[in-house]
Amino acid sequence: MxxxxxxxxxxxxxxxxxxxxxxxxxxxxxxxxxxxxxxxxxxxxxxxxxxxxxxxPARTVAVNSKHVIAPCDGKVVVIEEVVESEYFKGPRRQISIFMSPINVHINWNPIGGVVNYFKYHPGKYLVAWHPKSSTENERTTTVIKAPNGVEVLFRQVAGALAKRIVWYVKEGQQVAQGSEMGFIKFGSRVDVYLPLDARIRVNLEDKTTGGMTVLAELP
Missing domain, CATH: 1.10.287 (Helix Hairpins)
Incomplete structure (x- = not known):
């Protein structure tokens, strides 16, 4: 380490x-x-x-084009169907992972492919588990398109203690599954938006290991 x-x-x-x-x-x-x-x-x-x-920490990523891996260490606090309004503008399955101050705060790319969309949003610093933190807090939105055409969106969301989000991706960039995407300083969360037919592999309250835990299987 x-x-x-x-x-x-x-x-x-x-x-x-x-x-x-x-x-x-x-x-x-x-x-x-x-x-x-x-x-x-x-x-x-x-x-x-x-x-x-x-x-x-040293992490060994088991690359699998069918898997969506956890983009961060933490605890699963949300698994629900929502309407994603920024990019997809339609229903998606959301998985949210809360990162406490004692977690590793590196963020990893959940799938491999091309970054189709990226945007940084300045915003508030509500506590990371607040329902509106995903839409009102400082955050980034990244969409990666897999080689089979499936797109996965994920957001770095700042929390009450997080005052700086760092990212290493840009639109048009080819990224590898499990490569470093960015870093969030202090408490925060990451939201992942999946196709409705993705098979969820985690449950609420599960602990995740970034770059290793399989969140879901893509169709």
């Missing part, structure tokens, strides 16, 4: 915070020993929390 490139600035700032605050406490304020020790422990715990958030 390594540290993701998106964490370099945040980890650097966290390290600077630890060094500066502990230096001030020891050499400027000259705080009591008990307080200096408590702050050192608390600040180091904060630093390691930041580091673990940006961890990049």
């Amino acid at each position: 390594t540290i993701h490139k998106e964490g370099s600035v945040s980890i650097g700032l966290a390290a600077l915070f630890v060094l500066i605050t502990n230096g001030l406490i020891h050499y400027v304020w000259v705080a009591p020993d008990w307080f200096a020790t408590a702050w050192l422990v608390a600040s180091l715990a904060f630093f390691f929390i930041i580091v673990q958030f940006f961890r990049k």
Whole structure:
């Protein structure tokens, strides 16, 4: 396991915070020993929390053109039929995965193919499980068209703590199943929109492993 490139600035700032605050406490304020020790422990715990958030685990993707794999680590919180109004403008099966702050926050492409559509939407920062977060929060929409013509749409959705969404795809790009699509900093969710005849392979409350868990089988 390594540290993701998106964490370099945040980890650097966290390290600077630890060094500066502990230096001030020891050499400027000259705080009591008990307080200096408590702050050192608390600040180091904060630093390691930041580091673990940006961890990049090694994942082996079992590529299968019939499978839609989980685009992120997390927990399945929605499986329902909805009307997708941005791109398909019709009914689709939605699977939503909630990512807590302790999850790996890398996002993976759920299928291989060509990016037919991409759009970034600025927006609000409602809690990620709010029903309107998929349409009102900061988010991206990506549609990948598989070689057999089936299209899968997925959204990176910012949460109350997520203030920055990163993506590595663009329209017309050929992407491999399980390749890195982007990153969301801190708590968030990813929504996947599938054809109605896709066979769902997960249940509500299931834990997913990004790039590995099979969400559904395509027709």
